[in-house]
Ligand SMILES: Nc1ncnc2c1ncn2[C@@H]1O[C@H](COP(=O)(O)OP(=O)(O)OP(=O)(O)O)[C@@H](O)[C@H]1O
Ligand SMILES: Nc1ncnc2c1ncn2[C@@H]1O[C@H](COP(=O)(O)OP(=O)(O)OP(=O)(O)O)[C@@H](O)[C@H]1O
Ligand code: SF4
């Protein structure tokens with residue numbers, strides 16, 4: 122079998138604070154294949170964005186990778202010197218954030234931003250770069266690109282800006298795009314457009330996408346495989362259909378059941394009591410045990426590993442020794 | 446929709462905002478005044494004990510309707526009646542207060558809607574004091590009464606009486622929303638306007654809050670106006686639903702009718718765009734276009750530039766809400782004319 126595009130092996134991320142080391146992401150592993158859309162879901166603070174930032178080398182101090190490896194095309198990228206990482210970022214990995222304005226310079230026309238990015242990473246002439254920019258704008262579905270290219274970000278709507286950001290990320294034909302809540306700030310009708318766009322781009326160029334979101338519907342609709350994160354760890358990982366329709370981990374089960382679904386009549390939603398612990402207050406053993414309806418003695422002592430369960434892998438002590 | 450007096454009746458309400466440049470700049474540049482029609486001629490009514498929801502995309506005017514109803518904004522025209530009493534006919538504060546007490550509002554952002562410098566106890570007690578809702582004489586007597594009432598409210602929303610001593614920042618988002626709910630209940634309302642009460646929360650916390658709200662509704666016979674852009678949440682909580690687009694209502698129907706047989710082209714488009722968590726693999730029609738600039742809305746039916754079945758009449762003439770059957774009202778010429786829609790929607 123060929124090597125996956127991206128491999129994350131036992132990645133941990135820490136914050137060194139005055140109150141000691143806080144482990145925000147703990148020992149997570151997953152792989153992303155070429156052209157695959159890999160989803161990461163979880164509640165606020167679960168460690169989704171940190172994972173994305175670690176991959177692209179954008180962790181901000183005091184956050185740092187404290188263990189594990191990240192490999193792109195079988196080469197380590199987690200320990201590259203700054204300059205090399207910057208180049209790699211430009212060339213192989215693109216990033217799309219929730220707020221398109223963080224990626225766009227309000228003082229430059231979008232054309233100038235696209236052309237500069239293209240020229241930094243290729244030896245295109247000005248005319249070639251402009252043509253490429255126009256091509257990209259058309260590809261991401263900006264109508265009247267010739268006219269729009271000379272406009273400033275504030276002249277675009279939220280959805281249009283996010284398209285421009287995707288165009289920017291595509292400038293260099295990246296192998297991987299990390300999209301962190303790319304549609305969270307957008308209306309459903311615009312969200313649907315952006316997700317369709319991302320899917321088509323993957324299909325057409327073989328670009329892999331890591332789609333970070335807290336919206337399970339977005340994942341169900343878009344991703345091939347998904348990791349459900351809870352308190353800095355992966356609780357369950359597997360094909361989207363399995364995880365959505367037949368989750369194994371008690372947290373994933375609770376999460377799925379708490380989502381209201383159109384057409385499903387119920388008086389009350391299933392509810393997991395309590396809330397995800399803050400990073401400094403994570404319990405021992407399985408971090409979910411205080412809220413888990415199936416917890417056993419062992420759960421507050423032993424940290425569960427990801428184990429095969431059905432068609433997914435779940436980190437739950439119930440599944441040790443092939444049980445239940 | 447029965448003939449009894451509704452609890453709330455919104456009739457032809459408009460609310461315009463002046464979004465012109467400052468007067469001097471405008472005069473120098475010789476520009477006309479710019480009016481944004483945030484809410485443009487909206488009518489609906491809510492029966493006692495029901496949950497009526499407003500859905501629609503960002504900027505369509507949902508929050509403005511909410512604010513008009515609870516009196517945070519005055520209307521530009523139209524009337525709002527509560528149990529048959531038109532608010533605009535009540536001029537004096539002391540006439541208004543008994544009615545105002547009976548309706549409150551819960552906001553989207555649980556952190557910013559709570560005063561960070563106040564203890565939770567005082568936040569919740571504020572409406573009790575403001576409306577003078579204690580009945581024993583003497584300051585110390587009423588203080589104890591307020592203390593007990595706050596404790597009761599905290600427990601009612603799933604917190605503990607001891608939480609009253611804390612400040613809002615000591616709580617998670619979901620807990621803060623519980624505090625907001627306790628404060629809303631403090632004035633003993635029968636009607637609560639909930640403006641995106643769970644939009645800032647994680648789904649598992651959202652489930653807790655929605656369950657709590659449902660419980661309270663049953664126990665206290667509350668009526669809700671629920672505002673959300675999340676159609677699945679709206680499906681779960683509502684009895685009746687109004688769909689808004691650019692300051693107007695384009696469809697009102699009971700929940701089952703709306704979700705099984707959406708009629709207005711915008712409603713259909715909106716429903717088509719919802720991510721499909723059932724993964725039925727249904728083919729979707731890509732949604733086209735964006736919400737137009739509300740300052741210069743399109744002529745006629747404001748949805749016509751995005752509508753697959755628009756014709757000349759749609760560009761010219763504004764459709765009004767019309768009763769289609771006992772379940773729904775729709776504002777669309779195509780529905781009225783029975784134009785063939787099926788070719789465009791699946
Ligand atoms: N500079 C920092 N110092 C200490 N802790 C931090 C810092 N930055 C982030 N964290 C913690 O790391 C954890 C993971 O954060 P992360 O941003 O990855 O969450 P997330 O899953 O993306 O959540 P959201 O859905 O809210 O974006 C959080 O609990 C957060 O409090
Ligand atoms: N105080 C104000 N002054 C000027 N314009 C306003 C004001 N309040 C609202 N608007 C405008 O009125 C329109 C309706 O806004 P409103 O906040 O009611 O929308 P909404 O449906 O609640 O949107 P969202 O889903 O984003 O909360 C928008 O175009 C908004 O910009
Ligand atoms: S009135 Fe016309 S434009 Fe408006 S929704 Fe109906 S068919 Fe479409």
Ligand SMILES: [Mg+2]
Nearest residue numbers: 169170171301
């Ligand atoms: Mg994040």
Ligand SMILES: [Mg+2]
Nearest residue numbers: 507508509640
């Ligand atoms: Mg609003």
